[in-house]
Amino acid sequence: MKIILSIAWRNLWRNKRRSLVVISSISLGIFAMILSMGIMNGMNRQMVENTISTSLGHIAVHRAGFQDNMKLEYNFFPSEKIIAAVEKEKRVKAYAPRIKSQCMLRSSEASRGVMIVGIDPEREKKLTKIYEYMLKDKESAFLSGPGDDAILISKSLAKRLDLLVGDKLVLMIQDREKEIVGVGMTVRGLFESPVDSFDQFVAFTGLSTLQKLTGLEKNISEINILLYNKEDVDQVKAGLLEGLADKNLEVLSWKDMAPSLVSAVKLFDTMMYIFFAIVFITVIFSIANTLIMAIMERFHEIGVMKSIGTRPNRIFSMVMMEAAGLAFVGLAAGVALGGAVTALLSVTGIDLSFYMESMRSLGTGSVIYPAIKAMDIFMAMVIVLVTTIIAALYPAVKAARIKPLDALHYI
């Protein structure tokens, strides 16, 4: 088989230009595949990370039913047992209590329904990136403590409500007794996150302030938890469920809380595979065409090989090896090029700020950092090899079936 391999390899380079064109098309296909996979991975990762870092955390403990109906009545007291269960888990990096409720913000110019979140600012700094998203203007500042009665709103919401830092607004909310209560609040600071929907519909105030306003006293809506490693989510969630052993509480992962995000990631992945299918169908025809041309050129030669006793299976193997040679060279070049460019872009990022609004609505941020996964490279290799085998089958069978006499007469 070694000499068949040797013949196949040397045959590859008999028409260097043609082989290089095919190798280029394979390597460009792989390059495009790795880079687009990297970009898609980066977008997906940033979408997920941004959602986790702005609002969800990795895991949340709620009163059962809160996720389906985010109303104030679904509250609970963060007992020592609950806090101990969270603190006992070593994979937990940070946690913070929150109150979440729908409310109406009204300025002198406009009003808007938003989700008001009562936070402990110091704990929140460790849990989410809200503090990092604060505008660095001199006037804009973060909340000073749980009792701070000021409000943080996004830059875009401030624009809609025609407010500046230091301006007053009225927050109207339904309290525990289902009475509408209102309070004047000063805009302490403005933030701008990479997620447009978050900026449009979320505002922050002090946890104690909101507890007092709504009459929840020491009760809260949720405890949000951040882990050191996102991959531990399911294990930690299961551990907490077991540790809490309270039917009145629900423990949800970010996937449970943002199913539409999970669906979006799956949708993007599916779209990517459709794109790859189109690219590699083109590659199949390119390889098949090249091999058929190569076989037609060597029709006579293959006839000679068969006439001196080469069996059809060896001719078949020879053509398959030629295809594999094309694939391996193209694969090596494509993986090297795609890997290098994606690795470089994963550091520099791809600035898509000219699509700022679209990127913000996707929740990715305007700079995408492609991410390579070993599985992607493996998938690229498998797809190319399978594609090559499919592409080479017809030419190989055709070559194996050449009748030596017909070929000997063919000049």
Added chain:
Amino acid sequence: MSIIAIENLEKEYNTNGIVVRAVRGVDLSIEPGEFSAIAGPSGSGKTTLLNIIGGLDRPTGGVVKVGGRDLSSMTAKELSDMRLQRIGFIFQAYNLIPVLSAIENVEYVLLLQGLGKEERTRRARAILTEVGLESEMNRLPRELSGGQQQRVAVARAIVSEPDIILADEPTANLDQATGAGLLDLMKGLNNSKKITFLFSTHDPMVMERAERLIYLTDGSVMSDTKKARGKRTGRSAAAKKRAPAKKK
């Protein structure tokens, strides 16, 4: 026992509804160690006859036995194995594998036979030395002259020590001196290794050196002369029908 035995061989080609009888009722017997040539004008059926003997083509009628085996009963795979083990081919256009060096071309046949690397190399070197190409072993076919390429083809044909070598116009692309040298080489191998050579040719030099000359016309054997004995050994039934017996 004859190494090649042909009885009433017929071969017809149907090209676009036109039937061409390429071989008509040929009877022929080749003994082991013969150095014979089939001659005749173009289209007389020489190459067709050689192809059928080599199992590259199937007859329309009649029987062809090589080494006692009836080729009509053999599958394509068996024919392929027979060509590999028992028959060596030499073609007019040399037909070496262009990406393999001279020694690799010779080794290729041995590799198909399943011989180990060491044995392959030893035999290929020996045979290339025997045909006078010891210094050209590692050259590609395109780096060799026509005569040298044909010597490699001869080496490839004989390296597996087949019973028969079928040579289709082996000197047609060579100048007279090179052709004569090649014929000397093949005659030497015929003498030393007792390999049966059967040529198809219209080169007068080959006809002159062949020990037996079978002359075909329109697919029939018109004459069959063993020169050593200096007499005709027989004619095909078809030839007898088509032409009256010549006077001796």
